[in-house]
Amino acid sequence: MDFLAPTTWADALAAKAEQPDAVPVAGGTDVMVEINFDRRRPRALLDLTRVPELSEWGRTDDGRIRLGAGVTYSRIIAELRDELPGLAMAARTVGSPQIRNRGTVGGNLGAASPAGDSHPPLLACDAVVEVASVRGSREVPAAEFYTGPKRNALAPDELIAAVLIPRATGPQQFCKIGTRNAMVIAVAAFAIALQPQRKAIGTGIGSAAPTPRTAPDAAVFLAGEIDAAGLWESRGPLPEGLAVEFGRKVRDAASPIDDVRGSAAYRLHSLSVMARRAATWAWDDFRSEDRRAA
Amino acid sequence: MRIQLTVNGTRHDVDDVWPGESLLYALRERMGLPGAKNACEQGECGSCTVYLEGVPVCACLVPAGQAHGREVTTVEGLAPEGSGDETALHPVQQAFLEKGAVQCGFCTPGLIVSTHDLLQRNPDPSDPEIREALAGNLCRCTGYEKIMDAVRAAAEALR
Numbered sequence: 001m002d003f004l005a006p007t008t009w010a011d012a013l014a015a016k017a018e019q020p021d022a023v024p025v026a027g028g029t030d031v032m033v034e035i036n037f038d039r040r041r042p043r044a045l046l047d048l049t050r051v052p053e054l055s056e057w058g059r060t061d062d063g064r065i066r067l068g069a070g071v072t073y074s075r076i077i078a079e080l081r082d083e084l085p086g087l088a089m090a091a092r093t094v095g096s097p098q099i100r101n102r103g104t105v106g107g108n109l110g111a112a113s114p115a116g117d118s119h120p121p122l123l124a125c126d127a128v129v130e131v132a133s134v135r136g137s138r139e140v141p142a143a144e145f146y147t148g149p150k151r152n153a154l155a156p157d158e159l160i161a162a163v164l165i166p167r168a169t170g171p172q173q174f175c176k177i178g179t180r181n182a183m184v185i186a187v188a189a190f191a192i193a194l195q196p197q198r199k200a201i202g203t204g205i206g207s208a209a210p211t212p213r214t215a216p217d218a219a220v221f222l223a224g225e226i227d228a229a230g231l232w233e234s235r236g237p238l239p240e241g242l243a244v245e246f247g248r249k250v251r252d253a254a255s256p257i258d259d260v261r262g263s264a265a266y267r268l269h270s271l272s273v274m275a276r277r278a279a280t281w282a283w284d285d286f287r288s289e290d291r292r293a294a
Numbered sequence: 295m296r297i298q299l300t301v302n303g304t305r306h307d308v309d310d311v312w313p314g315e316s317l318l319y320a321l322r323e324r325m326g327l328p329g330a331k332n333a334c335e336q337g338e339c340g341s342c343t344v345y346l347e348g349v350p351v352c353a354c355l356v357p358a359g360q361a362h363g364r365e366v367t368t369v370e371g372l373a374p375e376g377s378g379d380e381t382a383l384h385p386v387q388q389a390f391l392e393k394g395a396v397q398c399g400f401c402t403p404g405l406i407v408s409t410h411d412l413l414q415r416n417p418d419p420s421d422p423e424i425r426e427a428l429a430g431n432l433c434r435c436t437g438y439e440k441i442m443d444a445v446r447a448a449a450e451a452l453r
């Protein structure tokens with residue numbers, strides 16, 4: 001086995017082009033488990049922790065955060081909770097402090113587990129994954145990035161450079177069901193992002209389909225009903241029936257399986273409850289924002 | 295491959311490191327530092343917790359090559375040096391001893407490092423903050439009440 005440790009992005013891309021079967025390693029919290037348990041014996045490991053720009057984030061001119069693939073969950077929680085509240089909430093639920101100190105969103109995308117906690121907020125926020133190779137770079141919307149269970153849209157010579165995530169323009173929520181508060185892989189997860197300026201709502205479902213996915217019908221329904229009732233302007237309370245119906249529609253967007261962590265029926269039920277609550281909490285946040293501003 | 299790193303202030307040159315090998319293995323088997331324990335090798339138990347560049351991590355999930363040129367502190371490096379007393383303990387270690395927070399001791403090195411980190415960042419943690427900070431460290435014999443007692447006592451000793 002080789003250990004490749006490029007110190008520049010150009011060298012990292014060149015190494016990946018030369019050895020497409022080299023396995024990138026950022027925080028190692030997925031890769032090393034597989035190696036320790038002999039589930040994977042790659043020809044080479046491609047260490048990305050010495051490429052400085054991967055662990056940086058910045059603001060773009062068009063109101064987005066460009067989050068380097070190697071920024072850890074701990075830093076997202078500490079540094080980006082105001083601008084990316086949904087992703088920061090999800091990051092807080094990942095593993096344990098030690099895992100959050102190493103695990104990265106780039107690694108979560110690389111692993112592309114349907115249960116990865118970054119995915120629902122990335123979907124809800126219309127995030128775009130910036131991938132690159134020696135051939136150039138391209139942008140893949142998160143919704144198109146997940147192509148199957150633990151499969152993603154990366155070509156063999158490509159690496160994830162960053163994720164472009166619009167800064168929050170309204171309240172966001174993330175809910176996750178598991179057996180305890182720490183160290184759990186989600187049985188089901190849900191994220192919501194209110195986008196009041198566009199009168200739109202973003203959604204993301206985790207652990208309840210072969211890939212993370214959005215609930216577009218539910219989102220259009222809720223945003224439309226809120227608009228029809230003039231609630232974006234009046235900021236009146238969200239009718240209970242509307243939240244319940246939203247939960248049902250989110251549930252209908254999922255297609256979960258039975259597995260050791262939970263049954264499909266439980267996943268569907270919990271999704272409808274989480275979606276109802278997340279919508280209500282986000283809406284209540286939206287209302288209290290107005291009161292604070294007043 | 296060869297890696298060079300600084301562990302507890304001492305530079306180590308380590309040869310014949312297998313590229314897929316963990317920092318935990320290199321520390322224990324190649325550098326003679328068995329303080330960090332190997333229990334699960336999958337990030338679940340925290341018994342292998344060490345500082346890498348000042349940040350607590352599971353050494354079992356760090357490829358040894360990633361530690362090349364970097365600084366590691368293990369539980370062996372926490373006790374005060376230069377006192378001439380080989381049995382000198384850090385206040386966190388002392389508190390674990392006094393409060394009976396150690397039975398088999400397998401989880402202890404990891405808990406000591408995690409507690410050390412918590413109290414550096416937060417000298418007066420609430421109980422929920424302690425539980426949150428230690429959520430990645432499992433103990434299968436002492437029970438967490440004694441461990442909570444030890445962390446509270448260490449916090450007081452350090453304030």
Ligand SMILES: Cc1cc2nc3c(=O)[nH]c(=O)nc-3n(C[C@H](O)[C@H](O)[C@H](O)COP(=O)(O)OP(=O)(O)OC[C@H]3O[C@@H](n4cnc5c(N)ncnc54)[C@H](O)[C@@H]3O)c2cc1C
Binds near residue numbers: 096110159160337
């Ligand atoms: C104890 C434990 C608890 C966990 N709990 C959770 C949890 O609660 N929620 C959750 O979502 N996950 C959890 N995980 C899984 C893991 O921590 C996350 O998926 C994390 O985001 C992986 O990031 P990493 O940087 O450590 O990835 P790595 O292990 O370094 O890499 C993961 C994958 O991504 C690829 N990769 C990494 N960076 C790039 C890049 N820049 N370009 C292309 N490919 C890349 C790697 O080749 C690999 O296939 C847990 C893991 C452990 C060990």
Ligand code: FES
Binds near residue numbers: 334335339342
């Ligand atoms: S041995 Fe590393 S976390 Fe258990």
Ligand code: FES
Binds near residue numbers: 398400435
């Ligand atoms: S004292 Fe035995 S595992 Fe904690």
